[in-house]
Amino acid sequence: MSFQVTVQPSGHQFTCDEGETILTAAIRAGVGLPYGCKNGACSSCKGKLVEGSVTHGPHQERALSAQDESLGFSLFCCARPNSDVIIEAREVAGIGDFPVKKMPVRVAKLDKVADDVIILSLQLPANDRLQYKAGQYVEFMLRDGKRRSYSMANAPHKDEHLTLHIRHMPGGLFTDQVFSTLKERDILRFEGPLGTFFLREDSDKPIVLLASGTGFAPIKAIVEQLEHAQSARPVTLYWGGRRPQDLYMDELCKTWAQSLPNFKYVPVISNAQPEDHWSGRTGFVHQAVIDDQPDLSGYQVYACGAPIVVESAQRDFVAKCGLPEDEFYADSFTSAADLATVQ
Template sequence: MSFQVTVQPSGHQFVCETGETVLSAAIRNGIGLPYGCKNGACGSCKGKLLTGNLTHGEHQEKALPSADEALGFALFCCARPDSDIVIEAREVAGVGDIPIKKLPVRVAGLEKVADDVIVLSLQLPGSDRLQYKAGQYVEFLLRDGKRRSYSMANAPHLDQPLSLHIRHMPGGLFTDQVFSTMKERDILRIEGPLGTFFLREDSDKPMLLLASGTGFAPIKAIIEQAIHSETERPMTLYWGGRRPADLYMHALCEEWARTLPHFRYVPVVSNAAADDAWSGREGFVHAAVIEDFPDLSGYQVYACGAPLMVAAAQRDFVARCHLPEEEFYADSFTSEADLQG
């Protein structure tokens, strides 16, 4: 049995098949609902159910608190209609125009850039290229049917293997493999591009880019795309880590700051040790932004990293710094622990 889904305020309609989530059906029909993790952990796909009934599958309480669900909010990545429904969601233009493909890829390189971070390079088959927007991600299709998501860390115009930044999560199903048995020329399978976190090139607002840890990966791709587009929009990058070593491409960011006239870089460390000899900014990275930018009303913000950081930045930038809510774009990274609930 299938049900019709109507999206407001656009009026777009699509059919959701039996057992299919609202988000899966939207993606299949080329409707650009916002989303991130696709597994009920990040909350990026949250919208409102206006009429009809649906049932939620497993999801994190932080992504959809019970109080929000009681007010009619829904997570479309894990919500299945029980009737025709009308939902309210802000659509993302252009996402449905790019085909989502499943592809075999060959491991082209494994570069350890920190004790717990590897840059994984993937070669696509033959002359095939993956069309994507800077900031999007791919999913690895694992043998047991599970999936793991990682953002592309290079811009789509670059004629080079896909680059992903993999942080080791001890005991992690995929990352243990990357850091132990994976080797060059291994064959993996991916699906993508996915996600609605990408550079909005139709704006002339200055950009504030916020990253924690390997959340730098899609931010790097966005910066590279902006450079390629020869944008004159001012860009300020805040990159946070617990220790200086977590800023594993610090030299690249410093080079951008030296060579790009509209680019500024602010590294922030929260738990520097005495032997780190750190003389830069300290504390939480989103707090450093608030100190420097009490008025974000004319800005566009791109944030990626730990869910707590992303949630705090969105809340505080809107409430305290006057950032328009619709100008906060985010990808909230979920760990393997998040996926296991």
């Protein structure tokens, strides 16, 4: 049995098989519903259920509360239709431009750039090319059907290899492997490109880029894409970490600030210690944006990092700074620990 899903206001329709989530069916059909984690841990795919009924699988309360559901909202990554449905969602143009592929990749290099961060460089097959948009991610296919997601840290035109920034999560199925047994020439498999977090190039609005920790990876790709396009849009990058060493490519950001026109870099540290001798900005990284840019009504914001950072930024930028809700683009870096709290 299958059900028909109709998306408003576009009128796009696609078929959802029994037991399949609306998001999975939309991706298969090339319909650009917004999404992030695909696991019920963020709220990127939340939309309105206009007609019909669905059953929601496990998800975090913060992504879809009982009150949200009572008001007719749905989390499409874990919503399985019980009938034909009509949904309301802001579709993402261009999401179907490039095919989603499964492919083997060879480890070309592992560079440890901080105690808990490795830059993983991957060699793609010689006869295959991964087309993607700056900001998107891939999913590694691991044993027992498990998957782990990482954003591409270089723009599509940049570098010979595909690069990813991997932060060590002790006990993590994939990161323990990366930091202990993975070596050059090992073969991994992934699927991609995925995600609706990418640079919107059809606008001339000034941009605020907000990153925490390794959320810098897709932000780096976006900066490289802007540079490649010779964009004249004003860009300010705010990168936050607990300690200065968390800003593991600080020198690159300073180089951008010196070489790229209309580009500013603001590093922000939340937990500097006396031995760090930190004299720069302190506190929460999204608060630094509010202090500097009290009026965001004419901006686009791209935010990536820990869920608490992304959620706080979205809430406060819209409520306090007048940022249009549809000009906030985000990717929450949900870890396996985050997903463990999905209910």
